[in-house]
Each structure stands twice: as structure tokens, then as C-alpha cells.
Amino acid sequence: MNLMENVRQLIVEASEGAVSPDQVLRAGDRLTDLGLDSLAVIKLIVLIEENYGIELDIEEAENRQLLHSLSRLCEYLHMEAGLPQP
Amino acid sequence: MPLSGGNVTSLDAGSNLTVAADRGNDRISLPVMQPEVLGYSHHAYLFTIGSPNPSYDNWLGHHYVQLWCPADFAENRDTHFDFYWDTHYKGYYWLKTLKLSREAIAKFPGILEFLLHRLLQGWYVILYVDEYYIPDRPFTLRTHFYHEIMIYGFDRSTRTFDTAGFNARGIYGYQTVSFDELVVAYQEVPIVPDAEFANAYLIQAKPDAGYPADLDETIEMMKDYLFSRNTFERRNGHLLSLMDSGGASSGPYEYHYRSFQSKRSYVFGLRAYQELIRYLALLEHKMTSADIRPFHILREHKQCQLRRIRYFEAQYGIGREEGWPEQALGLWNLSDLVCKYMLKYQLTNDKRILSKCEQKLIELLNAESALLLKVLERLTAVYLEGSRNS
Numbered sequence: 243m244n245l246m247e248n249v250r251q252l253i254v255e256a257s258e259g260a261v262s263p264d265q266v267l268r269a270g271d272r273l274t275d276l277g278l279d280s281l282a283v284i285k286l287i288v289l290i291e292e293n294y295g296i297e298l299d300i301e302e303a304e305n306r307q308l309l310h311s312l313s314r315l316c317e318y319l320h321m322e323a324g325l326p327q328p
Numbered sequence: 329m330p331l332s333g334g335n336v337t338s339l340d341a342g343s344n345l346t347v348a349a350d351r352g353n354d355r356i357s358l359p360v361m362q363p364e365v366l367g368y369s370h371h372a373y374l375f376t377i378g379s380p381n382p383s384y385d386n387w388l389g390h391h392y393v394q395l396w397c398p399a400d401f402a403e404n405r406d407t408h409f410d411f412y413w414d415t416h417y418k419g420y421y422w423l424k425t426l427k428l429s430r431e432a433i434a435k436f437p438g439i440l441e442f443l444l445h446r447l448l449q450g451w452y453v454i455l456y457v458d459e460y461y462i463p464d465r466p467f468t469l470r471t472h473f474y475h476e477i478m479i480y481g482f483d484r485s486t487r488t489f490d491t492a493g494f495n496a497r498g499i500y501g502y503q504t505v506s507f508d509e510l511v512v513a514y515q516e517v518p519i520v521p522d523a524e525f526a527n528a529y530l531i532q533a534k535p536d537a538g539y540p541a542d543l544d545e546t547i548e549m550m551k552d553y554l555f556s557r558n559t560f561e562r563r564n565g566h567l568l569s570l571m572d573s574g575g576a577s578s579g580p581y582e583y584h585y586r587s588f589q590s591k592r593s594y595v596f597g598l599r600a601y602q603e604l605i606r607y608l609a610l611l612e613h614k615m616t617s618a619d620i621r622p623f624h625i626l627r628e629h630k631q632c633q634l635r636r637i638r639y640f641e642a643q644y645g646i647g648r649e650e651g652w653p654e655q656a657l658g659l660w661n662l663s664d665l666v667c668k669y670m671l672k673y674q675l676t677n678d679k680r681i682l683s684k685c686e687q688k689l690i691e692l693l694n695a696e697s698a699l700l701l702k703v704l705e706r707l708t709a710v711y712l713e714g715s716r717n718s
Contacts, residue, residue, distance in 0.1 A: 300665065
């Protein structure tokens with residue numbers, strides 16, 4: 243499973259129903275447009291930390307707009323956490 | 329009794345007048361709007377009613393300035409960190425409020441008839457119910473808990489009320505509750521004279537209420553906040569003196585005297601930040617439980633402050649060049665960050681997050697006091713100039 247698909251699954255889990263498992267996500271999708279509220283976004287951060295063994299500070303994520311879109315998040319995970327390219 | 333699993337619709341931020349009034353004998357749904365403040369239901373319900381009246385903006389520009397909490401807030405999770413407010417559901421200039429006892433309501437043929445009648449007259453109704461019987465609430469079918477519910481409409485064909493409140497996930501929104509569920513939930517609240525849950529409130533927006541802005545009082549309230557002055561004593565000092573000298577510590581006024589006395593020891597304004605920091609320290613040592621509501625209130629306070637500074641700019645022409653609205657937005661961003669950290673702490677129990685929260689609270693406190701000192705100085709000059717010219 244590639245990074246993009248893995249992150250997509252985490253988004254589905256964090257969203258608690260706002261994003262359905264069979265929903266097609268595009269790289270440029272903004273997470274807020276997918277219906278993720280602030281609690282879901284924090285859950286996503288926690289899931290990413292648990293799944294990839296990294297620390298993702300909320301302030302840094304906001305300042306660098308890491309959660310702006312699916313592609314931006316994957317790019318960060320690839321560059322900073324050394325995960326395979328999406 | 330089976331619960332209907334009421335249909336909850338959460339409110340979108342910024343939405344306005346989401347339900348149109350549909351008057352008739354069989355169905356009515358009074359207008360509701362996204363509340364400006366919803367950290368606690370006693371704020372959320374009033375702001376859900378809101379008002380299209382321009383004096384609403386004027387009023388809000390001058391209110392929701394002060395914060396307070398009891399001196400034992402950090403230890404006691406039954407206490408509230410909150411906006412300062414004088415009286416329950418009163419003092420809101422754009423609203424007309426009637427307080428009714430359960431005895432007064434009992435003069436109607438039944439609570440159902442009372443509610444339908446008052447709703448048809450255009451009154452929003454806030455009354456205490458046992459949440460055990462209300463579907464999708466924090467205490468549904470778990471614990472008997474008396475809490476306010478706001479009713480803003482009904483539909484005879486489906487035998488349901490339109491209500492507002494917090495659902496089981498703690499999200500504020502709309503919910504339909506069946507007639508039967510609501511009647512049982514009301515009847516299960518015990519009759520205890522003088523208890524707050526013995527009261528109900530009828531509220532209407534005043535379409536033509538004009539608000540005469542009291543800049544002097546706004547300045548005093550801002551000073552109260554900035555210098556952590558006891559607003560309760562400032563505004564009720566005469567009553568407190570009367571009570572002290574009149575021997576109210578015993579006899580028929582003892583209850584009110586004790587209530588007044590307890591507020592003398594409340595913590596006000598910026599000093600309340602220290603209570604939040606003390607709370608974080610206790611949380612770190614597991615001496616209290618995690619509660620995000622105080623941080624929500626803090627964020628809503630920064631939201632009201634941002635609104636107020638924009639209002640001052642529009643009304644009195646101050647702060648634009650100095651970038652005060654942008655600075656106030658920065659304060660809101662910091663408070664939002666603190667809320668997010670607290671959410672993350674609740675999910676992870678990672679104590680390191682509490683240190684970040686404390687650091688951001690101190691940053692917020694310093695930046696806020698610096699900004700408010702400047703605002704207060706300019707606002708006082710505006711007031712003095714107005715006084716000289718009038």
C-alpha cells in the first residue's frame with residue numbers, strides 16, 4: 243500500500259464518518275473541504291504519529307500548512323519522515 | 329420508554345437564521361442562528377436566538393469583556409471558568425425574558441399545552457429536564473441529570489419539538505425530541521423550591537430595542553479584565569454593604585448572602601490565566617480530570633475581543649493604523665492553538681503537551697495585556713473627548 247493510500251485510510255478513520263471508505267480522494271483535496279472538523283484533524287495528527295512513529299507538532303503543522311491538502315501532507319511525510327514517495 | 333434517537337443537525341460556523349419562522353397552529357419553528365458563544369449552554373441558547381436588530385452588534389461590542397472563575401476552579405471540576413455574567417438569562421439588551429416557576433407552569437392543563445401555547449406566541453422556552461430521557465444527550469439512559477434544554481418549535485403531525493443543545497458527542501446543534509420524551513423528562517425533575525432547576529425561562533428577541541452604548545462602563549469593564557478587578561464587588565458593592573450591615577448572614581437572606589459572599593473570592597480577568605496554568609499543573613500530576621471547556625471559553629473570549637476591537641475601529645475610528653484587529657486575530661489564533669493542544673492531550677495523555685499549553689497561555693497573556701493597555705488608553709481618550717464635547 244502506498245503512502246497516499248495509507249494516509250487516505252487514516253483520514254477516513256479520523257473523520258468518523260465524514261469521509262466514507264469508498265470515497266475517492268484527490269491529491270489536491272483540502273482536508274477541511276472533506277468535512278473534517280478540528281477534532282478530526284487532531285485525531286488525524288495522532289493517527290499519523292502512531293502509524294509512522296513521528297512527532298507532528300500542531301503549531302508546526304499549521305505554520306507550514308502541512309494539513310492543507312492530502313498531497314501537502316504526503317510530501318511532508320516523504321521529505322521529513324523519510325517515508326516512500328507517494 | 330424507547331427513545332426516538334432524535335435527528336441532530338450540527339450548525340455550520342457563520343450560518344445565519346438557519347430556520348425560518350413558519351407560524352401556524354400545527355407547526356412553528358422560530359428563527360435560530362449560529363451562536364457567537366457556545367462554551368456553555370446558558371450562553372449558547374441566548375446567542376442561538378440572536379437578533380436581526382442592529383443594537384445586537386452594538387451591545388455585543390460592549391459586552392462579554394470579563395472572565396471569572398471560582399478560587400478553587402483548578403481543583404474543583406464542578407466549577408466553571410466562564411464569561412462574567414450577573415443574572416441568569418437576564419441583562420441581554422436585545423432580549424425580553426420572563427422567569428417562571430414550576431408552580432406557575434402547573435396552572436396550565438399540562439406542560440405540553442404550556443409549551444405549544446408559548447411557542448405559538450413566539451416565545452423560545454428554556455426549561456430544566458432530566459437528560460436521562462432526552463435522546464442523544466451526554467447523560468441519555470445513563471445518569472439522571474437536570475439540565476436546561478431550549479425549545480424553539482414543534483410539529484403536531486410528527487409530535488416532535490425542535491430543540492437546541494449539546495449532543496452526546498458534545499457538539500452543539502439542533503435536535504428533534506418527541507412530545508412524550510420531553511414531557512417525561514420535565515416531569516422527572518423533582519420540585520425543589522429555590523433550586524435553579526425549578527425555573528423556566530420564556531425569551532423573545534426585541535425587534536425594536538435600541539441599545540444606548542455605555543462607553544464609560546465598557547472602559548471600566550475592560551479595566552476590570554486587564555487589572556483583574558472584582559467586577560462583582562464593583563457592581564454590587566452597595567448590596568454587599570447593605571447585607572453586611574443588615575445582618576443578612578443569618579435569617580431569610582442567608583442563602584443570597586452566602587451566594588454573594590462566595591463571589592467576593594472569585595478570580596477575575598487576566599489573573600484567571602493563572603488558574604488555567606494551575607489547572608494544567610494539577611492535570612500533569614493527575615490530581616484533576618481533563619476538561620476542554622475552559623479553553624473553549626478562552627477561545628470564545630478572544631473571538632468576542634476580536635469582534636469588539638473591529639467594532640471600536642468602525643465605531644470610534646481607532647486601531648486600524650496600529651493593526652489592532654490583526655493583533656487581536658493573532659490572540660485568537662493562540663487561543664485556538666491551546667484548544668487544539670488540549671484536544672490532543674485528551675487523545676494521547678502526553679504530558680509534554682501540557683507544557684506547550686502553558687507556554688502558549690503565557691505568550692497569550694503577555695501579548696493580550698500589551699494590546700489591551702493600548703486599546704484602553706485610546707478608548708479613554710475617545711470617551712473624555714466625547715464628554716468634553718457633550
